[in-house]
Amino acid sequence: MRQRPARASESGVVTALSHDAEGIVPAGKTAFVAGALPGERVQFLRRRRHAHHDEAELQAVLEPSALRITPRCAHFGVCGGCALQHLDGAAQISAKQQQVREALERIGKVTPEQWLEPITAALWAYRRRARLGARFVTKKDFAALGFRERYSSMVARIGSCAVLGAPVGNLIEPLAALIKSLSIRERLPQIEVAIGEDAVVLVVRVLSPPTVEDHSKLLAFEQAHGVRLYLQPGNLSTVRPLAGEPARLEYTLPEFDVRIAFEPTDFVQVHAEVNRALVSRVVSLLQLDRDSQVLDLYCGLGNFSLPLARRAATVVGVEGDAQLIERARANALRNGLTNTRFLAADLSLATAQAPWPQAAYTQVLLDPPRAGALNVLPALAAIGPKRLLYVSCHPGTLARDLAVLVHQHGFRLLAAGVADMFPHTAHVESVAVLASD
Numbered sequence: 001m002r003q004r005p006a007r008a009s010e011s012g013v014v015t016a017l018s019h020d021a022e023g024i025v026p027a028g029k030t031a032f033v034a035g036a037l038p039g040e041r042v043q044f045l046r047r048r049r050h051a052h053h054d055e056a057e058l059q060a061v062l063e064p065s066a067l068r069i070t071p072r073c074a075h076f077g078v079c080g081g082c083a084l085q086h087l088d089g090a091a092q093i094s095a096k097q098q099q100v101r102e103a104l105e106r107i108g109k110v111t112p113e114q115w116l117e118p119i120t121a122a123l124w125a126y127r128r129r130a131r132l133g134a135r136f137v138t139k140k141d142f143a144a145l146g147f148r149e150r151y152s153s154m155v156a157r158i159g160s161c162a163v164l165g166a167p168v169g170n171l172i173e174p175l176a177a178l179i180k181s182l183s184i185r186e187r188l189p190q191i192e193v194a195i196g197e198d199a200v201v202l203v204v205r206v207l208s209p210p211t212v213e214d215h216s217k218l219l220a221f222e223q224a225h226g227v228r229l230y231l232q233p234g235n236l237s238t239v240r241p242l243a244g245e246p247a248r249l250e251y252t253l254p255e256f257d258v259r260i261a262f263e264p265t266d267f268v269q270v271h272a273e274v275n276r277a278l279v280s281r282v283v284s285l286l287q288l289d290r291d292s293q294v295l296d297l298y299c300g301l302g303n304f305s306l307p308l309a310r311r312a313a314t315v316v317g318v319e320g321d322a323q324l325i326e327r328a329r330a331n332a333l334r335n336g337l338t339n340t341r342f343l344a345a346d347l348s349l350a351t352a353q354a355p356w357p358q359a360a361y362t363q364v365l366l367d368p369p370r371a372g373a374l375n376v377l378p379a380l381a382a383i384g385p386k387r388l389l390y391v392s393c394h395p396g397t398l399a400r401d402l403a404v405l406v407h408q409h410g411f412r413l414l415a416a417g418v419a420d421m422f423p424h425t426a427h428v429e430s431v432a433v434l435a436s437d
């Protein structure tokens with residue numbers, strides 16, 4: 001069990017950033033200080049104790065870093081949605097590159113032959129997907145909507161959000177007022193955001209059915225703000241439009257003449273501009289030609305599969321979610337692509353008897369969740385593709401998996417780099433390309 005540390009202020013010098021973008025202060029027992037930057041002398045208060053470090057609250061910056069800037073958002077430091085608004089944008093990228101470099105060297109014992117230029121784009125109003133917590137506080141008669149507070153599980157009370165895409169970033173206060181006006185305000189725990197190029201959907205989680213009056217208020221909000229509201233009374237299969245036909249959520253990849261439709265609760269990369277650049281880089285690094293036979297594992301809706309199919313002979317996409325596979329097939333049909341095949345398979349299990357390793361592939365793409373792709377690596381090594389490209393959302397599991405591919409299966413790590421999919425957060429998206437020769 002965690003013990004409560006003594007509540008006494010301390011000071012120290014920050015030596016580095018942690019993987020959660022907290023300043024590391026080796027003052028006796030190491031303290032991780034949210035909001036502190038490398039090189040700064042800070043005053044802090046330990047809040048939570050762990051076996052090897054304590055979490056601490058920043059009280060004052062005694063000697064600031066030259067890279068410290070004024071956060072754009074007035075809620076920064078309380079709202080936990082962002083962790084790095086106080087650090088210059090270019091320095092944020094450098095910190096994320098350093099995190100990937102250190103993970104590869106320390107965990108994977110690997111170094112790429114080349115470091116790629118980072119992929120960057122807009123720093124603000126970029127998030128097209130988000131899950132916002134909602135709460136109504138009866139005693140104080142107010143509703144809050146937003147991300148969780150940095151030091152608690154409570155929903156931060158904010159007026160707007162500078163990283164949410166338009167128009168949602170400016171709808172926080174109107175949505176909070178809407179929640180407060182509903183009879184089910186205490187039975188509405190979250191709102192999920194999905195922004196397409198021609199439609200905006202807000203999925204409202206409801207633990208009790210709205211009354212007729214509630215329904216009228218929700219419909220009026222929808223019409224007043226040009227968004228579509230969906231209700232979710234149960235699991236994901238219960239998500240339905242408040243009224244009318246479903247919205248048409250889509251995004252485009254113009255370089256490849258691809259249009260991808262998605263449902264409001266589907267996973268899509270949150271930064272549209274960065275995603276376009278990332279897809280372009282992936283296709284380029286795989287060095288495709290008209291004879292290429294490509295395997296895309298964890299293919300989702302076809303974000304990479306469909307652009308790859310514009311440049312390759314065939315593409316096989318594999319994904320564990322059968323509904324996503326159906327939507328990937330529909331997206332291929334919608335884009336007139338007949339050289340794709342999509343398979344539903346549990347990629348967390350042993351793959352020796354699965355259908356996808358039985359074919360020959362010249363190039364392989366991996367885009368796994370945070371847990372990585374360790375279970376599929378032996379099967380991929382047996383396939384022996386000319387090129388293997390790994391898109392990662394967690395530097396630690398990327399480094400672990402690259403170590404297996406390089407040290408156990410003889411791949412060469414040609415290049416690696418980062419993509420700033422989540423500016424102002426600690427999240428690190430990265431890409432690595434390997435060759436089997």
